Amino acid sequence: MIFKCLSLIFAASFVCSGLILANPPEGIFPYKYHEEILSNGFKIIVIPMESPGLVAYYSVVRTGSRDEYEPGHSGFAHFFEHMMFRGTEKYPSHIYDKHMTEMGADANAYTSDDITCYHLNVSSEDLKMFMELESDRFLNLSYNERGFKTEAGAVHGEYLQSLSSPFFALREKLLNTAFDKHTYKHTTIGFKEDVEAMPTMYEYSKTFFNRYYRPENVVLLIVRDVNPTSTIDLAKKYYGPWEKGYVPPKITREPKQKAERSANLKFDGKSLPILSINYKSLAFDPQSTEMAACMLMGDLMFGRTSDINKKLVLDEQRVQFIGANFYSARDPKLLSIVTMVKKENDIDNVENEIYETIDHYQKNLVDEKRLNDLKSNLRYGFLMGLSTPDRVAGRLTRTIAITGGIEAIDQLYNSIDRITREDILSAANKFLVKEKRTVVVLKGR
Amino acid sequence: MGKTFVFILISTLSVIVFLTCQTSKGIKIVQLPVSSDPTISFRIWFKVGSQNDPVGKEGLADMTADMITNGSTELNSYDRILEKLYPMAAGYNGSVDKEMTVITGRIHGDNLEDYVQLFTDAILHPAFKQEDFDRIKSNTLNYLEKTLRYSNDEAFGKEALYQMVFQGTPYGHPETGLIESVKSITLEHVKKFYQTNYTRDNVVIGIGGGFDKVLVNRLKTSLETLPPNVVREVEEPEVEPIDGLQVTLIEKNTRSTAISFGFPIDVHRGEKDYYALWIANSWLGEHRNSSSHLYQVIREARGMNYGDYSYIECFPNGWARQFPPPNACRRQQIFEIWIRPVQNAQTHFALRAAIRELQKLVDNGMTKEDFNLTKKFLKKYYLHYAPTTTMRLGYKIDDVFYGIKDHLKTLPKMLDKLTLEDVNAAIKRHLQYKNMKIAMITKAAKSLKKALVSNKKSSMEYNSPKPPEVLAEDIEIEKYRLDIKEDKVKIVNADDMFIR
Numbered sequence: 048m049i050f051k052c053l054s055l056i057f058a059a060s061f062v063c064s065g066l067i068l069a070n071p072p073e074g075i076f077p078y079k080y081h082e083e084i085l086s087n088g089f090k091i092i093v094i095p096m097e098s099p100g101l102v103a104y105y106s107v108v109r110t111g112s113r114d115e116y117e118p119g120h121s122g123f124a125h126f127f128e129h130m131m132f133r134g135t136e137k138y139p140s141h142i143y144d145k146h147m148t149e150m151g152a153d154a155n156a157y158t159s160d161d162i163t164c165y166h167l168n169v170s171s172e173d174l175k176m177f178m179e180l181e182s183d184r185f186l187n188l189s190y191n192e193r194g195f196k197t198e199a200g201a202v203h204g205e206y207l208q209s210l211s212s213p214f215f216a217l218r219e220k221l222l223n224t225a226f227d228k229h230t231y232k233h234t235t236i237g238f239k240e241d242v243e244a245m246p247t248m249y250e251y252s253k254t255f256f257n258r259y260y261r262p263e264n265v266v267l268l269i270v271r272d273v274n275p276t277s278t279i280d281l282a283k284k285y286y287g288p289w290e291k292g293y294v295p296p297k298i299t300r301e302p303k304q305k306a307e308r309s310a311n312l313k314f315d316g317k318s319l320p321i322l323s324i325n326y327k328s329l330a331f332d333p334q335s336t337e338m339a340a341c342m343l344m345g346d347l348m349f350g351r352t353s354d355i356n357k358k359l360v361l362d363e364q365r366v367q368f369i370g371a372n373f374y375s376a377r378d379p380k381l382l383s384i385v386t387m388v389k390k391e392n393d394i395d396n397v398e399n400e401i402y403e404t405i406d407h408y409q410k411n412l413v414d415e416k417r418l419n420d421l422k423s424n425l426r427y428g429f430l431m432g433l434s435t436p437d438r439v440a441g442r443l444t445r446t447i448a449i450t451g452g453i454e455a456i457d458q459l460y461n462s463i464d465r466i467t468r469e470d471i472l473s474a475a476n477k478f479l480v481k482e483k484r485t486v487v488v489l490k491g492r
Numbered sequence: 493m494g495k496t497f498v499f500i501l502i503s504t505l506s507v508i509v510f511l512t513c514q515t516s517k518g519i520k521i522v523q524l525p526v527s528s529d530p531t532i533s534f535r536i537w538f539k540v541g542s543q544n545d546p547v548g549k550e551g552l553a554d555m556t557a558d559m560i561t562n563g564s565t566e567l568n569s570y571d572r573i574l575e576k577l578y579p580m581a582a583g584y585n586g587s588v589d590k591e592m593t594v595i596t597g598r599i600h601g602d603n604l605e606d607y608v609q610l611f612t613d614a615i616l617h618p619a620f621k622q623e624d625f626d627r628i629k630s631n632t633l634n635y636l637e638k639t640l641r642y643s644n645d646e647a648f649g650k651e652a653l654y655q656m657v658f659q660g661t662p663y664g665h666p667e668t669g670l671i672e673s674v675k676s677i678t679l680e681h682v683k684k685f686y687q688t689n690y691t692r693d694n695v696v697i698g699i700g701g702g703f704d705k706v707l708v709n710r711l712k713t714s715l716e717t718l719p720p721n722v723v724r725e726v727e728e729p730e731v732e733p734i735d736g737l738q739v740t741l742i743e744k745n746t747r748s749t750a751i752s753f754g755f756p757i758d759v760h761r762g763e764k765d766y767y768a769l770w771i772a773n774s775w776l777g778e779h780r781n782s783s784s785h786l787y788q789v790i791r792e793a794r795g796m797n798y799g800d801y802s803y804i805e806c807f808p809n810g811w812a813r814q815f816p817p818p819n820a821c822r823r824q825q826i827f828e829i830w831i832r833p834v835q836n837a838q839t840h841f842a843l844r845a846a847i848r849e850l851q852k853l854v855d856n857g858m859t860k861e862d863f864n865l866t867k868k869f870l871k872k873y874y875l876h877y878a879p880t881t882t883m884r885l886g887y888k889i890d891d892v893f894y895g896i897k898d899h900l901k902t903l904p905k906m907l908d909k910l911t912l913e914d915v916n917a918a919i920k921r922h923l924q925y926k927n928m929k930i931a932m933i934t935k936a937a938k939s940l941k942k943a944l945v946s947n948k949k950s951s952m953e954y955n956s957p958k959p960p961e962v963l964a965e966d967i968e969i970e971k972y973r974l975d976i977k978e979d980k981v982k983i984v985n986a987d988d989m990f991i992r
Contacts, residue, residue, distance in 0.1 A: 101875060132782065140792075148783040148865055151872025153814065155780070170872045196956025200795025207748040208798060208833045211645050246955045315745060316642035319634055352578045357571045364627050367634060389630065420579040427600055428581035431531060435879040491638065 074457025075426060077433065081275040082452065083283075087291050088263030091282045092453060093275035096436050100171050102271040103436035106181060107447045108163040109266070110259040112235040113377060114296040119244065121230075122202070122237020123255050125158040126245055129198045130252065131165065132156075133190040135183050140194075146180055153437075159235050161377040162448035168437050171271060175281060182285035185260060192249045199245040206242045213318040217489045221323055221381075224310040225485040229301035231380055261293035262286065266447050270436035301327075301379065308485040318491035319367060320391050324384045324401055327483040331375040333446075333455035338375050339462035340474035341382060345373030346421055347413050347471060348404050349384055355404045359386070365393055369401075377449045381485070382478060394488060408475045412468040422463055429460070519692055519715055521708060522892060524700035524885045532604060532707070533882035534584075534597040535698035535819065536615060536715070537889050540689040541591040542669075543662035543726045549677055551636075551669015555628060556685045557586030557593050563624035566617040568610070570624055576610055579603075584611055588667050589808065589820040591726075592893065593689075594698075598882055601702055608707070612714045618686065625679045636671050641744070641986050645833060645933040646811050648742070649750035652931035652989060654806075656740055657756060657826055661729030665990075672992040691721040696892060700885035728823045731756045734927040737976045739944060741937040744986035748797075748833035751843060753930035754826045757804060757922045762896035767906035768918035769804045774873075775866040776853055777802025777829060780814055783869060790831065790845055793962050794952070798832045800846065815877050818886025821893040827923060836935050840943050840950035843930070844972040851925045857916030867907050874903045937983045945978045947971075 080094040115121045134140030147154055153168040169177050209215040219234050226232035236242065267286065269278055304327050332338050349355060349371035359366045369386040388397050433439045446455045524533075545552045561584050564570040577583055584597035595615055599607040641648055651666050658664040668674075695718065697711055734755055759766045777784045779801045782792065786800035805825050807816050829850065834842045858866070878884045878900060887900050896902070934940055943950065950970050958966075 099875065099879065101879065144782055144788075145865070148869045151869050151875070153873065153876045154782075155814070168876055170875065173872075193956050193958070196954075197793070197795035197958075200955060201791055201798060204748065204795075204797040204833060204835070207835070208646070210747060212643050214643075317638040318642065319638060352571070352575050361571050361627065362623070364623070364630060367631055387634075389634075420575075423579035424581045426581075427579070427603070431581060431598070431600055434531070434881075437879065491642070 075429060075460040076453065076456045077430065078439070080453065081279065083279050085262065085283060085287055087287070087289055088293070089286045089289060090266045090451065091279055091286070092266065092268045092447075093278050094268070094270045094439060095273065095275055096270050096439060097272045098270075098436045101168050101436055102171050102174055102269060103440040104167045104169060104174075104177065104181065105268040105440045105444055106165040106185065107266045107268060107444050108165075108260065109161070109264050109448050109451065110163055110296075111159050111161040111448070112233060112237070113160050113230050113298065114259060115233070115237070116230050116296045116298050119241055120248065120251060120255075121233040121241045122235070122245065123248075123252070124163050125235050125237065126199070126202050127252065127255055128156045128158045128163050128165075129202055130190060130195065130256075131184055131188060133188070133194050133198065135187040135189045137187065138180055138183055143180060143184070146176065150177060152177070160231060160380070162445060164444050164448070166437070166440065166444075171273065174271070174278070178281055178285050182289070185265065185286075186289050188256060188260070195249045195252060196246040202236075202245060203242055206236050206239070209236060211316065213314045213316065213321060213489055213491065216312060216314050217321055217323055217487060220310055220312045220489070221325060221485065221487045224308055224487060225325060225327070225381060226301055228299040229378060230296075230298055231301070231376070231378065257292065258294040261291060262289040263291060263293040266451065268440050268443060268447060270440045298378070304483055307481050310485075310487045312487060312489045314489050314491045316491060318489065320388045320394055320491070321489040322386050322388055322394055322398060323487045323489075324398065325381040325485045325487075326479050328373070328375055328379055328382045328478060330379050331377060331449045333450065333458035334462060336462055336465055336470055337474055337477070339459065340466050340470040341373050341375065341478060343373075343418070343421055343463065343466055344408070344471055344474055345371030345382060345384070347417060348408055349401075350421075352417070352420070353404075355400060359397065359400060365389055366397060391490060398486070405475060405479045408471065409479065411472075413471045415468060418466070418468060418471070422466075425463060426460065519712060520696045520892065521712060522696060522698045522885070522888045523708065524698075524881060524888055525703065526701050526881050529701040529881050530601050531598055531881070532601060532699065532701040532703045533885050534595070534611060535882070535885050535889055536595040537696040537698060537819070538593045538595075538690055539591070539694045539696070540593050540723060541589050542665065542667040543590050543729075544689065544723070545662070545665070545669070545673075548673055549681055550665040550673040551632060551667075552677055552681055552685050553593060553689075554588040554667050554669060555632060555674070555677060556682050556689075557588045557595070558628045558632070559620060559624060559682055560614055560618045560686075560690075561586040561595060562628060564619040564621050565613045566619050567613055573610060573614075576606065580607055582607055584614060587819060589806075590663050590667065590822050592819055592821055594819040594889070596882070604707070608710065612711065615690070616714060616717060620679060620683050620686070622679055625682065629674065629677065632668055632674050633671065635668055636666070636674065636990055640666070640668075641989055644811070645746060645748075645750040646830070648986075648989075649752040649931050649933050650810070650828075650830065652740060652742055652933070653752040653754060653828065653929060654826070655990075656738070656929040656931060657734075657754065658729055658731060658824075661731060662726050663729045663822075663824065670990050670992050687719065688721060689723055690718060691723065692716055692718040693720050693722045696889065698885050698889045700881040731824065734929055736926065736980055737928055737930060737974055739930045739932070739941075739976060739981045741940055741981065741983045742931065742933045742986050742989060743935070743937040743983055744933060746933060746935050747836065749836050749839040749932055749934040750833045751831035751839065751846075751930070751932050752828060753843075753846075753928050754828035755924070755928045757825055757827045759804065759825065759922055760823070761890070761894045761899050762902075764906070764910075764914070765918040765922060766804070767903070768910055768915045769922060770903070771863065771866050771870065771907070771910065771915050772853065772858060772919050772923070773802050773804045774870055775858060775862050776849070778873075779803070779807060779810060779816070786829065786846055786849055789849055790842060794954070794958070796838055796842055797834045800832065801830050803828045803830070818878070818883060818890050821890050838952065839932065839934060839940060840948070841952050841970060843932075844950060844974060845969045847925055847974065848969055848972045850923070854919060854923050854925055857919055858912060860912055863912045863915060871904055871907050874900070933986070941981045941983060944974065944976045945981060947973050947975065
């Protein structure tokens with residue numbers, strides 16, 4: 048009840064000031080949230096949630112490997128994630144680390160195609176000190192060439208570590224094959240030669256920081272057990288002086304794919320063969336029924352309760368697993384089906400089984416109950432994941448990175464609710480076609 | 493639909509009362525009521541683990557749990573179970589460690605009735621169908637034959653270390669088993685293992701979240717239908733003393749070297765020295781935290797790898813988790829240092845650097861400043877260990893295993909109580925650096941062996957200038973004597989690991 052009253056108050060202030068919003072009451076997202084955009088474009092979202100003294104503090108930079116558009120500089124978003132722990136003049140890294148240690152912070156970060164996210168969990172009582180430290184590194188990051196080169200070594204180590212996974216090798220090959228111009232051509236960690244050349248890129252790193260680490264391109268998400276007003280006031284104090292200056296990346300649009308592509312990859316290790324079948328998709332748009340239909344389609348066709356899973360995994364046991372990831376990215380990316388085949392000489396047959404499944408859904412309406420079960424699965428899955436401030440924040444970051452806010456969560460689930468059997472059939476016919484396809488097969492030694 | 497969830501998961505702050513009781517037929521029940529939690533968590537603990545695997549049938553406990561949680565029941569085929577769980581976005585899992593098997597599940601209160609039916613049915617009436625068995629066995633073999641040895645060198649190195657330390661004991665094989673053993677396991681073995689170990693005398697019920705008495709009674713009544721049988725306790729592993737630094741170089745074509753090393757320690761939760769070592773270990777190598785001293789020396793100052801940590805308790809799947817999982821309790825733990833992959837050429841230096849830091853800690857103890865800072869850190873950091881009902885329930889189960897009252901509450905109390913002298917005395921009592929087993933997944937094993945046994949200087953080359961204090965320390969590290977004897981270095985081909 049308290050939350051509801053607060054949201055009404057803030058909804059009223061939205062009308063007056065244009066600053067504070069509250070989510071609509073009928074959406075899936077169960078928490079009222081409060082949002083403010085400072086004059087420098089910096090957005091703060093506070094979600095009040097009772098928690099045992101912990102605050103989830105997420106700085107969402109709306110830049111990932113997608114924004115690495117200059118040749119020779121792939122992997123920089125991820126590299127920069129490392130550099131952000133190198134300190135400032137006021138708080139050099141050893142002082143920053145000492146404060147973080149004193150606060151018992153659970154601090155980490157990750158980077159993917161559309162996001163770099165700095166996520167921290169701290170005790171509520173340390174929020175003020177913590178915000179001072181966090182804002183300082185975003186506003187005043189400072190590192191020398193020596194520190195830069197040292198961190199390049201750690202990144203190279205991370206790249207080497209990734210190489211032992213066949214799934215990483217497959218992903219690297221797939222993206223390089225499926226894309227010609229768009230920056231989705233490389234993985235988040237970057238092309239091997241670019242990772243190796245990173246120690247020589249000190250000057251460029253400063254350009255990268257000045258271009259993307261700007262208030263218009265960063266959203267602060269705080270989930271905690273307090274009245275949001277004081278938290279927002281605190282954020283205004285610390286992030287208010289941050290100078291605008293975001294320069295959008297000049298990303299080349301991927302030309303329309305006109306014919307099927309394929310690649311084979313020999314993995315330098317032992318692995319069952321992995322078959323990856325992918326189709327060019329559409330950009331994330333939470334209000335698009337077409338995108339929501341694509342999202343659902345993957346699970347309906349290839350999920351754990353699908354006919355093909357029953358046939359190939361459970362009954363005939365010809366593949367170790369089969370699954371699909373049909374989630375969209377900021378720009379059109381890939382709808383991906385992946386399976387691990389038990390016998391090399393069965394790869395072609397399994398591939399045909401996948402095409403037959405797609406063909407079936409292009410000609411027949413999906414069973415109504417399965418569609419409803421999937422909608423229920425998505426809702427319960429989303430909500431059961433909201434068990435701590437950290438998990439609430441974690442569930443929202445990708446949506447924030449792509450859309451700039453969390454309104455898209457309710458919009459997306461509303462779109463999902465609207466999906467009909469006909470929408471699935473239509474999406475299958477539009478997207479799962481040969482000329483949009485890229486197939487990669489990995490074989491171990 | 494949306495309205496149903498408006499009040500979901502609002503609070504985890506409700507008063508939590510832990511209850512432990514025993515049913516008339518002797519089943520212990522651990523309850524963690526959290527009335528405001530709209531979900532219910534289950535942890536059904538069977539006192540059986542990979543230590544109970546018969547010799548030659550290593551992997552049997554794991555496969556049995558897999559058959560229960562990933563197979564058909566007498567009432568439903570597995571695909572039918574998946575269909576029923578699907579709209580609830582629910583599932584259940586079996587985790588097998590050396591001494592414990594825990595079947596876990598979590599469900600939204602809206603779907604409780606249907607879920608409990610499926611969950612208890614899986615435990616009480618597994619169908620043990622041949623087709624489920626074939627699928628699970630094939631997956632297990634693929635993991636052992638390919639994934640573990642060829643897709644994740646860090647997991648490989650850790651498993652190799654545990655196998656080396658516990659060789660010849662019931663702890664001496666991966667929970668998943670050994671390749672030849674798994675091949676020899678039949679469905680009949682699984683059925684027999686289930687009948688012997690999944691009994692009402694061998695189970696503890698854990699339940700947490702927004703449940704009521706009716707549910708507790710229902711679970712109790714259901715599990716009391718399990719047959720009786722008191723399982724013979726497996727003796728605590730008797731570990732052979734380690735003489736010097738014993739190295740196993742596991743050779744494979746790899747661009748970097750994963751390193752794990754350690755030795756057994758006789759310290760357990762509930763004992764004063766455990767909490768003292770908790771502080772010391774946090775300073776030396778807090779898992780995936782830049783506060784780790786090893787991290788500072790190897791990664792932060794020198795950029796040699798992605799991270800460097802140490803442990804006083806096992807930490808399964810450490811590469812994928814930030815905090816330790818509950819329900820991996822063991823009577824015999826090891827002290828372990830984990831060096832994430834370093835470039836092959838830097839292996840010797842990295843090993844020297846890590847052992848040298850361990851020596852400094854053992855010889856000199858913690859400083860007052862580090863001690864105070866680490867206490868301050870842990871006082872808040874431990875709050876992250878168990879933020880959810882299901883994690884707290886897991887810790888309650890652990891308390892029953894170790895026979896202690898409340899580990900999570902004891903942690904901050906011991907931080908207040910322990911002195912620097914207590915910690916440094918515990919370090920002296922339990923940690924050392926001369927007798928350890930070392931596992932390395934590496935490429936040029938022969939040349940590495942030569943370098944190791946000759947105490948050859950391991951010069952470091954950097955791609956950037958380093959501060960004078962780092963370079964000065966490097967001079968000490970590169971000539972640090974490990975004194976590894978030639979007959980203590982074994983080279984094994986990766987293909988020959990975990991066979992039998």
